[in-house]
Amino acid sequence: MSRQALRLDAKKVNSEFLTLTYGALVTQMLRDFENVEDVNKQLERIGYNMGMRLIEDFLARTSAPRCLEMRETADRIQQAFRMYLNIQPTISNWSAASDEFSLLFDTNPLTEFVELPADLSNLRYSAILSGCIRGALEMVQLEVQCWFVQDQLKGDNVTELRVKFVRRLEEAIPAGED
């Protein structure tokens, strides 16, 4: 490692690299599709795929047992965010049936530098996150819905991601189990 690089905080560079690359991807997509909704879908899908791969890594690292109820799941998700994006969303707004909760991000590395142009107000820039959660949970037989309630990019002061339990999937043993 050279004198130069030492000065730069590797962690920071990592997340910036990620952020910028993601930004480049989004803008490219906006070039590719004229319809913003398509972009949202694409991003969500990409997130979904990533989620499916990340969960494996996650389970491998934290040999965490299968969680039995949503609250545990929520904690894991929180943990995952800390691990992968080193941000810690706060979990809140549990529904009465405690099958639905919100992740509140006061910072979101993906949107660190982003400023949405007026004409892209309906772009869900961070759609990848919701996709990720869905993808990951599906791998552990949890079908959830996941959507943005608030977004700092749209001027809200937090970014709120809502996660709702739909059903347990009964399929083959998920990766990393037992």
Added chain:
Amino acid sequence: MAFCIAIIGKDNAPLYLVTSDVEKELDLQYRVHAALDVVEEKCQLLGKGAPETKELYLGLLYSTETHKIYGFVTNSKIKFIIVIDSSNVALRENEVRAMFRNLHILWNDAVCNPFYIPGEQLNSKKFDRAVQKLMSGNV
């Protein structure tokens, strides 16, 4: 505390210019523009083995009875220029340096906005706000 902050592109096209007093904007723009010769001079001196420091801060470009004009160049050949009030003797040079550093950081972030197209004029609320802060001297 600063009259004017200007950002000038690789090709010396103005990317961003803000003044504390809109009345003076044009006049200041003229002054900033005039400063470019010296900026270029200083940029070229580097690499000519000149004793010049290798730091991005170019120092005082020139000063008049009313204005002091400082320069700064990024490695990507983006030039920053800050015009301050000559009468303001309180302002030390290293404060100017600090301003440049902050400006540089702001600029970096602005450039990292995926929706900003490099080389084009920068218009960003975020940036405006931050720069205003910077000019008024409370960062």
Added chain:
Amino acid sequence: MRAAVGLMLSHGSVEPVMSRPDYEQTALHHGCLLVLLRGVGPSKPRTLQRAFEKVRRVNNIKVNDSSGATRSVWVRYIHDHPVEHNDWGDFQSHRRVLGLITIGKFENQTELNELCRQHESLKVRYGSTLYETRAIFVGPEADASNHTDGVDGTVNAHAQQQELETIGEHCNDVSTPTKPRLQDEYTTPSNFKAQAFFYREQDSCADLEPRICDFVNALFWVLESRRLERAREKPDKVSLLLAPFEKRDFVGLDMESRNNRKRCVGRVMKNLADLSLQAGLVEDSLSLYHNANETLRSVGDSLWVGACEEGLCSASAMLLYPQLHEMETLHRNASLQEAGTSPLRNMSEKWRASDATKKVNTPDANNISNNMLNNVADTRITSNSSSCSSVSSILTTNSSASGTPTTSSSSTSTISAATFGHQQRNGELPGNILKAEEITNYYRKAIINYSKYRHAAIIETEAALKATRVCIEQNRPLDVAMFLQNILYINLSMTEAERVKRFEIITELYQQIGYQRKAAFFQRLAALKHVQQGSQAPDWNQSYRLMLCSFTGYLLSLDPLEVLENAAGWPALQIDLVQSLITAARRLGHSALATRHMTFLLQTQWDNMSSTEQSEMAVQLQNLSAQCEGSPVPLVLENGTVIPPANLTDLPYCMELQVKDLPAHLRPQRIKIAKADSGPFLFTPIHLNSLDRRDKKKEKNKIAFHWVQNDLSEVSVRLRNPLPFELIITDMRLLTNGVVFESLPQTIILQPHVPTNVSLHGTPIETGQLDLQGYSTHTLGVKSNCRLKHMRGRSFPPNFLVDVIPALPRIDVKTSLPQTATFSNMNSADIVVTSASLTLYNGESASCTITITNESSTLQVEHFELNINSNVDQEVQKKIFRIDEKDLQDKLPIAPLASISFVVHIYAEADFVCPIPAASLHSTAAGGGEYGPSSLTHYSSNLSTSGHASLPSRVSSPQHRRIDPQCASFRSTMSAAQHSLATLSLQPASGTGPPSIGSQYTQHIEAQLRIKYSGGEALTAGYCRQCAVSFNLELLPSAQITSWDVLPAEIASQFYLVLDISNLTAQEMSLNYTHNKNILIEAKESCRVPIPVDRCSLEQVCAARAAEYAENMERELCFRTQLLSFSDALSKLCSTHIAERVKINWLLTGTDIQGIASLRGIVLTQAMIDLTTVSPLQWFISFQDTPVQQHGEVVCVVGQHSMLSIKLCNQSLQPLTNLELTIKFYQDYLNGIENYNLETRVAISGPNIISIPILEKHEQTQHICSVIFFTPGRFKTSIECVSRPQISTNATNDAALLTRSCPGATNLGQLETLASSQQPHLNIMLESSYDEQQTHVWKFIPPIEVTVVEQQ
């Protein structure tokens, strides 16, 4: 020394501060003798210029001093010199004027006196410092015998005194050699003591230079003496030298104090240094300065320390940069010109200079100077590369302003610089000289020291400028910038004019180091100063000039194209600059320029302006152009600056430009010309053609179609008005090159932002290639040429190329028939120029006269060809339309403006025959001989309801198709037709299509009479035009044959054609069916008419068959699958047979409308055919051995058997097979009832049905039987012979195959021979190929009537 003090006092009153800085002063001037060189007298003609130059040329002389050393003495000539500056002579001795030279021209004594007077007064003025003066008088050529009238003797006395002391003795010895002649004619006034040189106007003044040298020499020696004086002074005696403003400071101070002594000594030393420097003792001066510096610093005499430091710099500079002397000469010229271009050149030679001085620099210094040189290169690039073009455009102005000398002088100076360099190398440099970079520091120090004294402001300013110039020499741009910037800091009270001057100097110096932006900045300031509010005499002219020059700095060019090209610079500033330029132009009252610049602004900065700005500017432009409208021509300023045209290419914004083809009916098209005489031209079209093709390959801006000489042509443009208000464009027309083109002006009004299509018209006057470049507009009061190639961001080709072919004649077409309201929906309807509509009853005929007028006044129509095409098939069409081509061609050519006419004959062709009813079909299929009245009545009845309602059923009947495939085919189209007539009229008739059926209904026929015509050169070039007349025919049903039948006639050679004819018109119709047989039919009624017709002879039948064979053979050869069957041929034969013989003329009674209904296309059943043709069987019937005659009465007796002999003979050309002879007796009760079961009344011996397997041609067969009648009565005998088919269809196919595969089977004869031989399959073949499976019935008609009587 007393003098000095006295002098000091004498000027006590004078304002101690110098009035203004001497901006031209350089470091080297410290070492020069200052000489005031003045033109005097009323007229200062150019002729004096030579004198001035000669004088100026003497700026350096070499003198050998007492010690024998050579001194290099420099002179600086100045034009004027504020006298108070002399007072600073103690401070810096080079500020003293030491010499005076006046140059004046005189015509007569009085003028000469005046010159003398002025010279003298100048002497008085500067008397305090002058060492020497000279007067140069240029006198008239011829002897003007005008004598001196006494000059006023009252000349300043004491001034005279002084002179006498100084130059008294010079006068005597030098004045003698001066030219006597002029001097004799004119005498200088007695009080004029100065030494004068007289020259004739045209005199080359050869001896002037040496004389000036003498003069300088003189000056030197005086100076030298002063120096020595100074040098000899005792340190303890020296008095205090003072700068003018210091006097008060030292009043009443103890001059003897140690400090002040030091001060005195130091200052004197410094003064001595100055003098030595002037006297050419640079090294001495160096050391003196150093010492003085020491001494004075120790006493903190800052002002003078500064002076010492500056002195050191000057002395060092003199040694290091002697070439600066030359720079000066160059500079003098440069200063005249606008420095726009200078930086480049100055730079380049700068480094040569520094190269020369390199040796003396310390190593690091010299590699700096190396870097400097790269650096210089760079600055040059950065400052100019981007806008070198724009520089060039400025350059034109400068060169024109300053003339050539700049370049020449620069070159000389550089050369000399080099030589100096050598000298330096030879001469060893003193050790105490300042190093290059030290000089800068010393200047800095000096300036700081000066800056401590308010009154030294000017000294300080000048020092800064000198420093600047040295730094330029050293290529230290940053230091230059630093010093120049410093100048602005120095606050000295000066006039606006002075400030402007200061800015201009700064500008110039910045330009020398290539700081274009800085230069521009100050240039602009200067420009603004010139006209700032409150300034009593605003100089808009200067302001304008400077603004224009500052363009380079802002990367602006005068040429809009360039600006748009290298879109660089700071828009906001560019806009502002141009705006203030406009203001200046306006104030100058130069509205043309104002308009031009405003146009420029709109054109170049459009994208950088907000929409509101845009419209504001547009409005301003409108106001400006109101005074002087803009046009696309270059403007030239007094100084020769050329302001290129500015066009508003995008106002309005052109979205699309389309070259239009001529209207279809005028479009030129190629014709093949068979004309032999057009030999020479014959190649032109082909050549042109090939050329076109080649062009199309390489250039896409080549237009595919042609325009025609003298034909109005069109280009359509799509425009958008980007302004928020209505934009009026007048005089918009096409811009073209190449062939002469008359474009028509066009005025349009564009609403804001609404794209509008505009068509521009024009007429090519010549033939050849036309180059469409764009269009010109006149909007907002500005004329613009908007060329495609200048319209940016719209992938337009640079131009369009259209070929213009020779003029073509043009015709007008009229018809004698009324025009149609309906549009033709045939293809290429666009060429239709007129139309004709006509309604006819089927079978009726009419004619239409068409008149062609040649509209062109010069060309005649030589080539004229017609063709008709329509929605009916060729055959029918031929029947409908007839034109006598021959007669037409005779009328050609059509002379200009003449007209011809020709007739089109039109016949309402239709098929009057309706297909046969299904009913009768069945009956025939059943084979029974049972048709006629019954079927007919049935048919007519259902006709009366509606003839066609029942058609489909008929169509679908299978047998029918079997009978006649073609019919089937047309039926199907027909049925289609019934459902929609439209389809009918649309599809061009296939087979015997539409017209043949529609006959019961009104049908529409559309046709185009297409006319190709040409003439003149175009014809020889192979072009013509095509137009068309569209015909709209409405054919109404008239007579209609709804059903028909064929009955045997009384005589075997004839048959009766019985027709049901119905009148489909709305009026009574009289029908003439056979000669002199007429019948009237009510509207919508029908009636039956019998028409006797001769049978169709066997020969014809054979012919038909022969034809058919031939055809079949052919078909086989081309492997057609379906063979015709005999009956096809035969039925065709019969139907044409009938059609030819039977014509039915109808006439609508009470009108003259009449027509002919033909029976063409009548379809016959097999039975009918058998009746139509002569029977192949010949009957020989005898009863009781008595042959039975036609209608012959046969009588026999009851119970008595009688012989009935039936003999058959085959008359036809082929065997008849499976014949079955039937004999039946019956009783006809004449009430339609016939009784066939007569077992009790008659008996026949032997069978009454005899089968005959085959009856070869000409073969006879006989059947004899005996008949017995048991009861008397009237009996009838029907004898008929039936041929029944029995070969299966697939056998037919085999046969067909066989026939095809049978190579020999080419002609009829052969087949017959084959037939006679007994090979069964051949039989099959034959049978199949002629009499295919059809039932034929041949009767012996009429039936034999037998009357049986009782026995007697």
Added chain:
Amino acid sequence: MSEEIVFDCLHAEIVNYCLGNNKEHDLATLEYIGFTTGYRLIERLTRDSSRFKDELETMKFICTDFWTLIYKKQVDNLRTNNHGMYVVQDKAFRFLTRISPGAKQLEHAPKFVAFTCGLVRGALSNLGINSTVTADVQSIPACRFHIEVNRN
């Protein structure tokens, strides 16, 4: 590192995305995404480094510091012909380590280097060096990048 895997996933997805839609221009798109990323990233990474004297200095920075930061390892070899051609050798290139070596994979290699080519080109271009960056993979996961500076 846990963050790395996130990026690796993203990178993989980007590759898929580009190859997902029509085949012909996908590598170009991929390269371009890299370009814009590099162009912006370098702006930040050079914030604290002093001005580069010349091309070589710049190149050094890109090929050592920059590389190390992004790819978590130093390049194994950096050579130049001093005529504007630089060759960077990475024996275990980050984006190739995850695919199993083999001839079949080799033809897929371009997908995994295109982004980086763009990244480097972008970074250089923002530092005022116009270049053409190509890569060749002989045996996964080894990879060589050729940076050719386009003078003038």
